Amino acid sequence: MTVAAFLGATVAVQALFLGLDLADRHATRGTRYDGERLRPQSLAFLLVVIAAFFAIQAAGFAFVPRVDALVAWVRERVARGIPAMPAPRGWRLAILATGLFYMAGFVDYAWHRWFSHNRWFWFTHESHHLPTQVFVGMPGLGVRPFAVLTVVPLVAFTAALTYGILRLLGRPMWEWTVFQIPLLLASTLLVTSHSSFMRRGWLAHDVLRRLALTTPQEHVLHHTTDLRGNYGNFTTLWDRLFGTYLDPRLAEHRDKRYGLAYDQDFLGAITAGAVRLPPSWRKRFQLDRYLNIER
Numbered sequence: 001m002t003v004a005a006f007l008g009a010t011v012a013v014q015a016l017f018l019g020l021d022l023a024d025r026h027a028t029r030g031t032r033y034d035g036e037r038l039r040p041q042s043l044a045f046l047l048v049v050i051a052a053f054f055a056i057q058a059a060g061f062a063f064v065p066r067v068d069a070l071v072a073w074v075r076e077r078v079a080r081g082i083p084a085m086p087a088p089r090g091w092r093l094a095i096l097a098t099g100l101f102y103m104a105g106f107v108d109y110a111w112h113r114w115f116s117h118n119r120w121f122w123f124t125h126e127s128h129h130l131p132t133q134v135f136v137g138m139p140g141l142g143v144r145p146f147a148v149l150t151v152v153p154l155v156a157f158t159a160a161l162t163y164g165i166l167r168l169l170g171r172p173m174w175e176w177t178v179f180q181i182p183l184l185l186a187s188t189l190l191v192t193s194h195s196s197f198m199r200r201g202w203l204a205h206d207v208l209r210r211l212a213l214t215t216p217q218e219h220v221l222h223h224t225t226d227l228r229g230n231y232g233n234f235t236t237l238w239d240r241l242f243g244t245y246l247d248p249r250l251a252e253h254r255d256k257r258y259g260l261a262y263d264q265d266f267l268g269a270i271t272a273g274a275v276r277l278p279p280s281w282r283k284r285f286q287l288d289r290y291l292n293i294e295r
Contacts (some may be wrong), residue, residue: 003068006180010187018142020197021135038286045285049139049266053127056270060148067155067183071176074159078167085172093178101182102212104158105235108186111153113231113244124149127269131290132259134223135196138290142194145270155183189234193219205248212237217248225261225292227253259292266291 065073075084087093116125127140136142144150163173192198198216205215214234222230229244230236239245246253265287268276277287287293 003066006067006184009184013188014136014142014191017191017195017197018136021137021195024197024200025135025137036286036289038289041284042286042289046139046290050143053139053145053270054143056145057143057147060146061151064148064152067179068176070152070155071159071179074156075163075173075176078160078163079173082167082173084175087174087177093181096174096178097181100158100162100179101185102235102237103161104154104182104186105232106238107154107157107161108234109232109238109242111150111157112233115153116150117231123272126260126264126272127266129223129260130264130266130269132257132292133196133290134194134220134258136191136194139266140269155179186234189214192216193233209236212240215248218246220258221246221248221253221256223258224256225259227256257292261292263293264291265293 064070072084088096115121124146127145130140131138134141159176159179162179166173193214193216195216198204199220202217205217208215209218212235214230214232214236218230218236219233221227227246229246230239231244232239236245248254264273265277265282268274282288282293
């Protein structure tokens with residue numbers, strides 16, 4: 001799979017679940033806001049925020065290497081002098097890709113828990129936890145202004161760990177194509193774990209949880225105002241091993257409030273609270289529909 005095809009597949013997955021989530025929100029619109037209608041200017045404002053968040057996200061990725069180049073750069077430094085080999089096929093590729101997926105899950109868990117949720121770096125992740133409605137179309141969920149600060153370390157550390165282990169074991173230094181399957185699966189789960197459409201039933205949850213793959217019901221608990229856990233964005237394996245797993249089937253984990261536990265808005269979330277939207281804007285654009293803000 002070429003890099004263009006890989007990126008195209010990730011975009012297609014996000015577009016698919018964006019459409020499903022928007023359809024789900026339309027179908028359930030009567031159950032929210034006591035029937036209050038969304039004003040046209042409020043929708044326009046949300047679209048402007050999404051565009052602004054996307055511009056910041058795109059600008060960040062413009063200054064870093066492509067994923068294949070990043071993996072190659074790491075390989076050259078970890079396995080200097082050892083040539084890259086073509087990726088294995090068949091069951092060997094399946095085993096290697098599975099191992100890489102859960103290894104990447106460890107890097108993701110550690111980075112998410114101890115960097116993104118660290119008080120010194122919380123400003124890089126705050127916008128992601130801002131919305132009180134968790135679905136793919138919300139600013140901060142579908143598009144993430146500071147995503148580059150998560151994606152690049154995830155790929156780099158996973159590649160370094162992988163090539164380091166392969167070198168210690170005397171195994172071939174495979175090309176970056178072996179990373180495509182686990183990265184594509186991880187990027188898909190990053191989308192589905194935030195999907196309101198996928199939370200409508202429990203069948204997918206019951207299947208995915210048996211493989212320790214993060215389900216929408218599990219990850220939405222990570223977005224509550226009071227619970228701390230389920231840090232794995234695409235696998236719950238490490239949450240289970242480190243004691244931070246939250247079971248969505250438990251009664252005490254139901255009917256929770258989502259978003260931040262303090263007053264914040266879209267502008268404040270990308271400026272570390274230094275600048276916030278004026279009260280008149282908050283009221284005019286109905287931001288209390290999506291954020292936990294003071295009225």
